Amino acid sequence: MKRGWVVLRWLAALSSVPLVFSLVGASADEGRFVRVTAEDVNIRAGGSTETAVIGQAEYGESFHVLGTADGWYHVRIDATQTGWISAALVSETKRFGALQDEMETVEATASVVNVRGGASLLYEVVGQIQPGTSYPLLQRSGDWAQVRLPSERTGWVHTDYVRVAAAPTRDVAAAERARTGGEPPLASPASNSQNAPTATLRERTNLRSGPGLNHAVIRVGAAGHVYPILAQAGNWLQVALADGQRAWVANWLPTLSGSLATVPVQQTVLDSSLRGRTIVLDPGHGGVDVGAVGRRSGVFEKDLALSVSRQLYNKLQATGAHVVLTRPDDRFVSLADRVFLAESQRADVFLSLHFNTHHDPGLTGSMTFYYSPNGADRQLATVIQQELTATLGLPDLGARYGDYYVLRENSQTAVLVELGFLTNAGDEGVAQDLGRQERAAEGLFRALVRHLTP
Numbered sequence: 001m002k003r004g005w006v007v008l009r010w011l012a013a014l015s016s017v018p019l020v021f022s023l024v025g026a027s028a029d030e031g032r033f034v035r036v037t038a039e040d041v042n043i044r045a046g047g048s049t050e051t052a053v054i055g056q057a058e059y060g061e062s063f064h065v066l067g068t069a070d071g072w073y074h075v076r077i078d079a080t081q082t083g084w085i086s087a088a089l090v091s092e093t094k095r096f097g098a099l100q101d102e103m104e105t106v107e108a109t110a111s112v113v114n115v116r117g118g119a120s121l122l123y124e125v126v127g128q129i130q131p132g133t134s135y136p137l138l139q140r141s142g143d144w145a146q147v148r149l150p151s152e153r154t155g156w157v158h159t160d161y162v163r164v165a166a167a168p169t170r171d172v173a174a175a176e177r178a179r180t181g182g183e184p185p186l187a188s189p190a191s192n193s194q195n196a197p198t199a200t201l202r203e204r205t206n207l208r209s210g211p212g213l214n215h216a217v218i219r220v221g222a223a224g225h226v227y228p229i230l231a232q233a234g235n236w237l238q239v240a241l242a243d244g245q246r247a248w249v250a251n252w253l254p255t256l257s258g259s260l261a262t263v264p265v266q267q268t269v270l271d272s273s274l275r276g277r278t279i280v281l282d283p284g285h286g287g288v289d290v291g292a293v294g295r296r297s298g299v300f301e302k303d304l305a306l307s308v309s310r311q312l313y314n315k316l317q318a319t320g321a322h323v324v325l326t327r328p329d330d331r332f333v334s335l336a337d338r339v340f341l342a343e344s345q346r347a348d349v350f351l352s353l354h355f356n357t358h359h360d361p362g363l364t365g366s367m368t369f370y371y372s373p374n375g376a377d378r379q380l381a382t383v384i385q386q387e388l389t390a391t392l393g394l395p396d397l398g399a400r401y402g403d404y405y406v407l408r409e410n411s412q413t414a415v416l417v418e419l420g421f422l423t424n425a426g427d428e429g430v431a432q433d434l435g436r437q438e439r440a441a442e443g444l445f446r447a448l449v450r451h452l453t454p
């Protein structure tokens with residue numbers, strides 16, 4: 001019933017037949033609000049994709065509706081600005097901040113809880129959350145929670161080290177600002193530790209934007225200056241500057257005190273590492289096409305594929321890559337439209353996510369298909385199998401040739417991953433476990449970073 005309504009709604013929104021909304025006119029309808037149900041939704045100057053993009057809305061944000069027309073909502077952005085959002089990307093809520101009624105907050109349960117730039121340990125630590133302070137929870141993605149930090153910044157914390165609670169007030173951040181008369185500072189890593197390791201410069205030293213001589217000099221530190229060490233990567237140390245900025249210094253230049261044993265090691269600095277790259281993630285099936293059905297639980301492949309895709313999307317976001325989902329929610333999208341999206345976006349990678357079936361319920365494992373046997377497709381499929389089976393832990397059924405429409409008709413680098421078998425009881429359990437979904441997304445994430453990083 002509900003699904004049918006959703007399908008009708010988006011068919012109406014996407015087809016040339018416009019949705020007929022009541023026109024509210026110039027005066028605001030005090031009682032209508034919409035909540036954004038997709039990632040990075042464009043806010044436009046008018047009710048058409050031909051008009052200029054004037055802003056973006058995040059998943060879960062809500063807006064006051066001023067009026068509607070032809071499949072678009074006219075919404076209030078702030079005190080002075082209004083804009084238009086496609087009705088396909090929002091849903092109406094009873095009142096503003098309907099999300100906030102259910103809004104959750106996170107609080108640190110360990111003395112040191114790192115905040116990372118993205119939803120993976122591969123991301124660098126950008127700060128820590130303060131014990132005793134509640135931070136609004138924006139979204140969960142597997143074992144990761146995205147929180148709102150002071151100054152409208154956001155970051156990700158691992159849910160093993162936080163407690164999630166219902167928000168005590170409508171807007172925790174605002175309440176906190178009102179209570180303290182200012183914004184709570186975001187602690188710099190290790191700043192609350194007694195013997196935090198430090199680097200003392202022996203002479204005037206270049207401080208760089210990244211861990212290597214190829215990175216820009218952003219400051220020159222004076223001899224005798226002491227900096228807290230935040231992280232290490234190879235032979236480089238990340239230090240905190242007095243103004244809260246971070247910079248990198250070669251570890252052979254300063255005198256070190258304290259132990260580096262507790263300083264987090266960064267394998268890769270991912271922030272901005274995939275800038276300029278485009279990744280199209282394709283959650284298989286959707287809408288009336290449910291895909292495979294779990295043999296024991298009746299779970300739909302379309303829902304599992306979307307869940308893993310969203311987690312992967314969240315992991316990729318902070319790399320600077322342009323990440324596009326062929327469907328942000330439960331809707332039907334034709335195979336041709338999926339390929340068209342990959343080509344029109346000139347995707348560096350098109351990655352289709354699925355779960356498999358087999359007449360033998362004993363068959364278990366992950367496999368990745370490519371169509372073009374030479375070059376990037378096969379290479380990427382191989383890397384995915386390596387990383388995916390390492391993190392997810394299902395048997396490696398290999399990178400294989402597969403004659404699938406979304407691969408065959410695709411001129412971009414394209415692979416199709418079958419994460420596991422919904423006909424196998426073990427795989428089906430893994431597929432439904434949020435933690436294991438996160439492991440799958442992590443493996444795919446690592447593979448994409450490996451494939452796209454020179």
Ligand SMILES: [Zn+2]
Nearest residue numbers: 284291354355
């Ligand atoms: Zn499928």
